[in-house]
Amino acid sequence: CLGSFRAGLFTAARQSTNAFPDLRSCVNAIPNQCNPLPCNEDGYMNCKDGQATFTCICKSGWQGERCEFDINECKDPTNVNGGCSQICDNTPGSYQCSCKSGFVMLSNKKDCKDVDECSVKPSVCGTAVCKNVPGYFECECAEGYSYNPISKSCEDVDECSENMCAQLCVNYPGGYSCYCDGKKGFKLAQDQKSCEAVPVCLPLNLDKNYELLYLAEQFVGVVLYLKFRLPDVTRFSAEFDFRTYDSEGVILYAESLDHSAWFLIALRDGKIEIQFKNEYTTQITTGGKVINNGLWNMVSVEELEYSISVKIAKEAVMNINKPQNLFKLTNGFLETKVYFAGLPRKVENALIRPINPRLDGCIRGWNLMNQGASGVKEIIQEKQNKHCLVTVEKGSYFPGSGVAEFSINYNNISDAEDWQVNVSLNIRPSTDTGVMFALVSGDTVPFALSLDILVSVENMVISRVEALSLCSSQQSHLEFRVSRNNLELSTPLRKDVVYSEDLLGQLAILDKAMKGTVATYVGGLPDVPFSATPVNAFYSGCMEVSVNGARLDLDEAVSKHNDIRAHSCPSVLKNTKGS
Template sequence: MSVLCKVMASVLVLTLSLAALGWGDGDQGNGRSEKEVSGQSTVYLGQDRDTWRPLMHTTVKLSDIKGIKSSFQMRTFDPEGVIFYGDTKSGEDWFVLSLKGGAPLMQIRKLNVVVSAAGGPKLNDGKWHTLEVSNQGKFVILEVDGSDGLVVGMHSDVTEDDLSGDLRLALGGILISKEKLLVPLGPQMDACVRKGNWLNLSIPWKSEVPDLWPCYQNIQPGSYFPGNGFAIYNTSVFHVEEGHSVKIELWGDFDQMDGTILSIKAPGQKPALVLVANNKTQELTVTDNEKLVVMKDSLKRLEIMLKADSPQDEDKEKESAFVMSGGTLSVQLGHSSAWKDGRLAIGGLLGENTGESKGNAGSQFLTGCLEKIQVQGRDLDLDLAVKHKSVSPHSCPA
């Protein structure tokens, strides 16, 4: 598999006609209302929906296809996700274009054989790139900004039936089982697509999403919280060794934020730590169970240290320290018990039982951009959160 994933401009034996690319079983009988969208529209692929379900799709008869080339522009900071999918024969033959590690990845199933190829330039630099997928004889070619980015060659001695029936295309998801993919990947992608020309088709696409989210004119790296959603993690996923402290770091312009930045809570206990920004007063409130500290200094970085408990601390009063230095606020908690079997929320206030925010959501959720989030020195991937809604995990409006 590792060799196939690194194939670039090489021949893999079997044939493929790009005209046979389409999409799976669609929306028959699901009861969802659909709206028509132009294939040339600017759309945000990371919109909240079922994880693997495409954002929009279209269906056409194979006999109506006028070309075997599709092109579009894409912009993202996200290193992984599904861009473009298609199949025929109700998902028997299929094609998936995605990013993996920031680079293009094509996966193709044809005549009971699945191949994959990855390589070319990394595209998660936040710039608009033009991608073109075409079929040239026995080769499927992905061009990036006018240059060959990835080539897959296929040939077979098996006689293929004449193609007939429907061709279906999709953006931002797949309609086959994810287990059929040769290379596993996370599907949702914080990306924008525009100026699509899909097999020279002019028919409209369909979307089950009532209102398509806009794409910001300019973006910067970071995680954007629009004020109505947050990300929750079970703290057990971070695998902190017994006796070790926990370090959480946040970067951003905290003067521009409003709402709950972070909260830590164990079941049945009060929140061990809550950080709240107030954009009107330019204050940052830090609450450690019972202690409340209000900071008015401009901050660019927050450092939170949960100290590991030790047997010597059992009978001692546990204290917390709040230290401000050079635009960095260091919060040191005198215990880490709340971290065990607890939850960490980025962008919201944890409630009881459900783990969701309580009270007025508008005053509890964060509005603003966190440029970088780290736990134990490693970047935090919001795509792996237990729950997040309406959050752009890899980009902020600039």
């Protein structure tokens, strides 16, 4: 119709054949463009017919010519995230705000609030501690424990199963500890997990001479035994150079084969003592000058016709009368057995005056029964442990390979329920770790003092002195006093009365042990579990110990490792400075 009324095309002929006489009539005849509906049914609000065209009026949240496109309000730059505080969910023609798990929607339908699960459900973590966090909660356990959500409880973590330690790992509730075998020369490194060799911080002069016989090789028994059967000798004689700092002990003991006669050369209070017994007489004589000065002294004992002559440095110091020969001849032979540094069997009770047979000293240049060294040199040369150190100083030496045990009563005389442990130590360590003094009860160590000045009760450290280097060529003096309610520790730097919150509790453990039986160990620990104490390495170096005012004589110990030297200590290696 409209085409017929285009400009320049309207004619009477057309007019006569057209059903619509004019343009208005033709326009009115155009059908409604909104029918059928051209707009998106979900997005349109109204369709407006425009005569040969249409206009879709969109609902809020829709756009497009036909309202076919949803507006994503969640991405509207003018209204970030649709105004939602957490989650914005776009929907056809609209959107809605929602909250993450652990949050609830506020009344404004946009903002979220955290749910405190620990308050809503107090037992949600069982025996663990509930900690509320934004949107969630956590069940917390103490360090060394992990949470089991099934049983709702804290369970110990076995760190040892994870190979945390280089050598020994001991797991305990809530933690673990690493230990190293100190007796094999290892100590715990700074990372508290790996082990490292115990370093020597003060080298010592350990040079030995095979021509020097060491008299203290054995703690029990004799060092050397010789048997003589001589046809042309009728009298006893012995000559030797002797060096010691020890004040008492047996140098030489000789006896007849039938044990009826014997002769003893010993040291008492630093002086030569002679004891002998045969069928004619029994005698004991002590005299001469003090020779336990660490110097070499020539000693000679010679049986004369009617006396026994004792000389030191070729000067007569004793002349002992005797009626007959010391030993009877057997079939024209003088048959004797000679023992160095000790007594055979159990003859101590047979002596005229008892003596501690142990003697830390050296002999050289010996001549027995006028037979010279008579094969002794070859015997000594074969065994390193029979050799003497070339140079020594006064003191006791712990080589880091054993301990000495003492039996000491620490109870007060006036009060049997009370006890006191007062210990002073003069030390010159050659390594920077090791147990110096310990009280042991069964498999436990109720008290120990270790380098580097560490005091422990069982496996708990109750006092530690930091930054104190004792590895020096000079001796250091340490003291400590401990009772049931007090601990005092004195070092070269200061004197402290130790106090801590746990001290009284730890001293109570010690007090309980002191009411039972405790053994005193010097220089290390016996065979106790690694975990019994923080340090288990042997002490290495020189050390002298006094307990409750009395100096401990290692010759009088209940037991002592043979390598420990009771009265001689190696000198510091020359040209070595203490660190």
